[in-house]
Amino acid sequence: GNAPVLGEYLDCACSGIMACSTCQVVVDKKWFDIVGHPEEAEQDMLDLAYNPQESSRLGCQIVLGSTMDGLVLMLPKGSNNMMDNIPFDD
Amino acid sequence: AVVLAYGASGDRKLGIPGENLDGVHSAREFVNWYNGHPDYVEKDFESLLTRSASCVVIGQGNVAIDVSRIILSSTDKLKTSDICQHALDALDKSTVSDVSVLGRRGPAQSAFTIKELRELTKLDGVACVISPADIEKGSNPSTLEEISSSRPAKRKFELMKSVAAQEEKVNAEEEARRRLHIRFFLSPVAILPSEEGGGQARAVECAVTQLEGAAGRQKAIDTGERVIIEADLVLTSVGYKSYGIEDVSFDPNSHTVPSVQGRVVALPDDDDRDGVPAATPSIIPGLYVAGWLKRGPSGIIGTNIPDAKETVAAIREDLDAGKLGGSETTKMAEEDALRLARNEDGLLVGGKDGCKLIVDTKGWRSIERVETAKGQAIGKPREKVVSVQEMLQIAHHSNE
Numbered sequence: 001g002n003a004p005v006l007g008e009y010l011d012c013a014c015s016g017i018m019a020c021s022t023c024q025v026v027v028d029k030k031w032f033d034i035v036g037h038p039e040e041a042e043q044d045m046l047d048l049a050y051n052p053q054e055s056s057r058l059g060c061q062i063v064l065g066s067t068m069d070g071l072v073l074m075l076p077k078g079s080n081n082m083m084d085n086i087p088f089d090d
Numbered sequence: 091a092v093v094l095a096y097g098a099s100g101d102r103k104l105g106i107p108g109e110n111l112d113g114v115h116s117a118r119e120f121v122n123w124y125n126g127h128p129d130y131v132e133k134d135f136e137s138l139l140t141r142s143a144s145c146v147v148i149g150q151g152n153v154a155i156d157v158s159r160i161i162l163s164s165t166d167k168l169k170t171s172d173i174c175q176h177a178l179d180a181l182d183k184s185t186v187s188d189v190s191v192l193g194r195r196g197p198a199q200s201a202f203t204i205k206e207l208r209e210l211t212k213l214d215g216v217a218c219v220i221s222p223a224d225i226e227k228g229s230n231p232s233t234l235e236e237i238s239s240s241r242p243a244k245r246k247f248e249l250m251k252s253v254a255a256q257e258e259k260v261n262a263e264e265e266a267r268r269r270l271h272i273r274f275f276l277s278p279v280a281i282l283p284s285e286e287g288g289g290q291a292r293a294v295e296c297a298v299t300q301l302e303g304a305a306g307r308q309k310a311i312d313t314g315e316r317v318i319i320e321a322d323l324v325l326t327s328v329g330y331k332s333y334g335i336e337d338v339s340f341d342p343n344s345h346t347v348p349s350v351q352g353r354v355v356a357l358p359d360d361d362d363r364d365g366v367p368a369a370t371p372s373i374i375p376g377l378y379v380a381g382w383l384k385r386g387p388s389g390i391i392g393t394n395i396p397d398a399k400e401t402v403a404a405i406r407e408d409l410d411a412g413k414l415g416g417s418e419t420t421k422m423a424e425e426d427a428l429r430l431a432r433n434e435d436g437l438l439v440g441g442k443d444g445c446k447l448i449v450d451t452k453g454w455r456s457i458e459r460v461e462t463a464k465g466q467a468i469g470k471p472r473e474k475v476v477s478v479q480e481m482l483q484i485a486h487h488s489n490e
Contacts, residue, residue, distance in 0.1 A: 013391045013395070014391070020390070020391045020392065021391075021392050022391060022392060022395065040208075041205070041208075043245070044203075044204045044205040044208060044245075045205060047203065047204055047205075047241065047242035047245060047246075048203060048242070048390060048392060049392065050392060052241065
């Protein structure tokens, strides 16, 4: 579908096809069940990420929806937060 | 500023007898052949594939897994990928039904990553075999300690255990499937020639090893026992190696360009001033290095990104401090390599004597269009152009 994917807002080296781990995020524990847990193939790629945590996900695999309004994520140190570069009117 | 980022295009050698026998190649050569590298497409892997029943791959990194997967995959699955047609045709006729991937140490010390291993266990028509004895031997205290502190290592080991648990069932199979054996504790000591003395490889002789040492520092020790594994095709996959270039410092032991935070430095031996060795390495102004050439040939996208950031930070710092421009290196770059011009045919040229034909983005896209169109005609994402001559022809003479 055309639902936005979280990976679009993050550093992404492989064009979002789950072939790297640059878009790793750590989902806030309260949100992990809502966002969903990673399947086996995604877990394999998370193994290569920088310091993966229990609630890590790959941004390119998280499809955003209305249930995620207010979603809290942490970016690993060293990740580029692309949101810093988007000129929102505050 | 000049940044050296040309990676590692050479192969580490095993340094054992028989390495130059017919039928022995580096895995990288094989990959270059099926991926369409112009310098390797003429290599006669077809003869090797059609006269061999078994193949041994020495090494257990992702490249070793890749070549095993290509040799054992059904061409039905491969033919919708962009693997080159000449390779597909050769693989169609291949008689190789058995591939053994050998590692010097145990399962937990293998360098391949879990995603690649999992793909191998799911290959159509291929049985993946790991021996329970290797798992047992590879579960020594130091290894268990290594695994317990690493989630990736733990998951990979569990996957290998589950494959080994199937070994009896697989061996009892009636159905004749192609076999992939992942074997451990085997260190090649010689590649043996065929009796006929034709200079062809026929087997790999290995020392049986065992692990010794503390967690994280375990070594493979020769037990004295020997095992001989038959193979007509031997692919060595024990790491890449960078080459040095003229007039640039190069460490002959690590095969890397010596650097500090991305800035290239002189080698200690070349660094004495008036016969007294320098206390800290001398930085070569304007010259930088990044990637495998800096750190050695291991690591993935995730490791190269911080590496690149370090080098870029150094360039930025030097730029801001006015240290760029006017240096010898920058002058050389400006005078020689980067001067571009149009020759009498209107083609972009550059290089020392202004003769090297340059392919710009427009030219690259012309090549891409041709490859995509050729591929679509036969159900592939692209069919690569494998000759440099042809590429230049397309890049410089397309009508738009």
